[in-house]
Amino acid sequence: MSNTPVTELTDRAREIFRLVVEGFISSGQPMGSKALAGAGRVNLSPASIRSVLAELEMLGLLAAPHTSAGRMPTETGLRLFVDGMMQVAEPTRQERAAIEKRLGEPGPIEAALEQASTILSDISGAAGMVMVPTREPRLAQMSLVPLSPTRALAVMVGEDGQIENRILELTEPAASSSLEQASNYITARLAGRTLAEAAAAMTAEINSGRSELDLVSRDLVERGLAVWSADASARPVLIIRGQANLLDEAALGDIERVRSLLDDLENKQSVAELLERARKADATRIFIGAENRLFALSGSSVIASPYRDREGKVVGVLGVIGPTRLNYARVVPMVDFTAQSLGKLIG
Structure with missing residues (x-):
């Protein structure tokens, strides 16, 4: 791999190198000495251009594909061009x-x-x-709506107004009153928090004995939050x-x-x-x-x-x-x- 800085190239080597790179970027094809000499691109004979191309190849900046007599930039050459020669075209x-x-x-x-x-x-x-973005949505409201004795629809509304629905499979039948209690608990105590923050706050309150939820409602809260936590990681x-x-x-x-x-x-x-x-x-x-x-x-x-x-x-x-x-x-x-x-x- 060459570590040749642009400043160590001669003026004509720098110009020929630039034309080869720009031609390759434009067409995807190697550039030969005849193409470079044509249309007045370089004021050198094809033989002189071939000599410069050979020098650039020895430096590891250009390569000659087997199917062509032309040269194309190596990855090292492209890095040299990008870092030392490229003039960016700002958007209009x-x-x-x-x-x-x-x-x-x-x-x-x-x-x-x-x-x-x-x-x-x-x-x-x-x-x-x-x-x-890795940032999580913040809760504004969460509701659990019964679908069957062992299934509920978890509806989450984010502070940004986004609404998402998930089917919640219940381990055992839950009464409508338990679903309502769990929904009210989440909305009242956990609104404004991310899912991770809500789960941590809920766990801390339950472990401290300050939670007023019964066992069924507590399980619903945990499962309701968990379904979004798992979903977020799989997105x-x-x-x-x-x-x-x-x-x-x-x-x-x-x-x-x-x-x-x-x-x-x-x-x-x-x-x-x-x-x-x-x-x-x-x-x-x-x-x-x-x-x-x-x-x-x-x-x-x-x-x-x-x-x-x-x-x-x-x-x-x-x-x-x-x-x-x-x-x-x-x-x-x-x-x-x-x-x-x-x-x-x-x-």
Whole structure:
């Protein structure tokens, strides 16, 4: 692996290297000396260009595929380009307005998260990913409605107005009065708390002997809260949109790599663990190819940025994943702006 800084490359080597990288990102194809010499791109003969290409290959910045006489950047070369040569293309006013409008459409925050993932997919031409915020909803009201002697409907209303229903299987028949007592207890004493906080407060009160619940109602409270706690842990941690974008014409020649990438994306928990590495970053992070173990085989790149709530606390991460020829200069600032815009919607 080369550790050559950009400043140690000659002017002509730097220019040829830049053209090869930009050509590869644009077309997905290796760049040959004739293509670089054509259209006045480089004021050198093809023979001189081939000599520079060979030097860059020896430095580990370029590679020559067996099926082509051209060169393409290695992962090391892409890292050098991204860190030392790339000039980002900030989103225009119209693009920023369009992103904010799509994110701000009426609906629950889950709709905004899905929209963010779709936006990132559209922008990058790859797959968009959004890690769901880890914060829990706070209870406003909880009711237990009898369905049969051994089944009840648990209805939870969050402080954000969201309503969720769950079927509660009872270990033994419960009277309507016990269901009502349990519902009143939860609403009166546990409102304004998260599920974890509510369960801890309930346990402390029962253990201290201060609870006025009978045994049946106490069991209903415990089971009613537990059904949401278990449900929360099983919810998807990641929203991914645009996987079909990964099957473009350039990918058809390397279908095994794409199949490997799609298999990796199926393991959302592992993808989320990768994105966790970007949670503590101050800015957008770029993982190229083997720099992340999860996507080493598929040779893919990930661009990820944390998003924060209105108090400045990081609540999730969003980004894109695709081939290493992602248009980093355009996608990086778009990911960053989308993260900022989504954060404004998180209370």
